Amino acid sequence: xxxxxxxxxxxxxxxxxxxxxxxxxxxxxxxxxxxxxxxxxxxxxxxxxxxxxxxxxxxxxxxxxxxxxxxxxxxxxxxxxxxxxxxxxxxxxxxxxxxxxxxxxxxxxxxxxxxxxxxxxxxxxxxxxxxxxxxxxxxxxxxxxx
Numbered sequence: 795x796x797x798x799x800x801x802x803x804x805x806x807x808x809x810x811x812x813x814x815x816x817x818x819x820x821x822x823x824x825x826x827x828x829x830x831x832x833x834x835x836x837x838x839x840x841x842x843x844x845x846x847x848x849x850x851x852x853x854x855x856x857x858x859x860x861x862x863x864x865x866x867x868x869x870x871x872x873x874x875x876x877x878x879x880x881x882x883x884x885x886x887x888x889x890x891x892x893x894x895x896x897x898x899x900x901x902x903x904x905x906x907x908x909x910x911x912x913x914x915x916x917x918x919x920x921x922x923x924x925x926x927x928x929x930x931x932x933x934x935x936x937x938x939x940x
Contacts, residue, residue: 800922804935805858807919815852818842881933892917892928 808816810823822838845853845861853861886896894913901908908916917928920936928936 801859801935802855803922804920804939805855808858815850815854816858817852821853877934877937878930880937881930884928884933889927890929892933894926897928 805816808820810820818835818838821842822835841861842851842853845857847857847860848854881892884892884896884900886893886899889896894910894917897913897917898908898910901913914926917926920928920932920939922932922935923929
């Protein structure tokens with residue numbers, strides 16, 4: 795399981811202007827960069843409304859961590875199986891992790907043509923242990939955010 799400290803690191807990556815809060819715009823931008831897809835304004839607003847417990851229109855660090863932890867707790871079994879299956883589609887033979895090259899290859903199969911630098915940036919955002927690749931727990935965190 796991913797620790798709260800690791801979720802806090804992801805929060806810091808999403809908080810692009812460093813103000814200690816994630817705005818709807820930051821959330822939407824980060825989802826697009828991290829997952830290669832765009833969330834609609836309605837999807838972002840719904841996610842914000844669910845997690846923004848103090849009603850200020852932003853996610854502070856505690857709200858963000860609570861959202862991610864609740865999402866993780868609620869999706870362990872069935873989602874875990876689907877997530878493991880998806881993870882296997884991205885992993886290169888024998889590596890057991892997602893590398894920038896394996897991510898680039900999978901994205902190409904999905905019709906998204908990214909360069910290796912883009913893939914490195916996507917991995918970096920969710921690379922909680924800083925090893926330059928995504929292990930399964932890091933991949934799960936990335937998928938929960940989408």
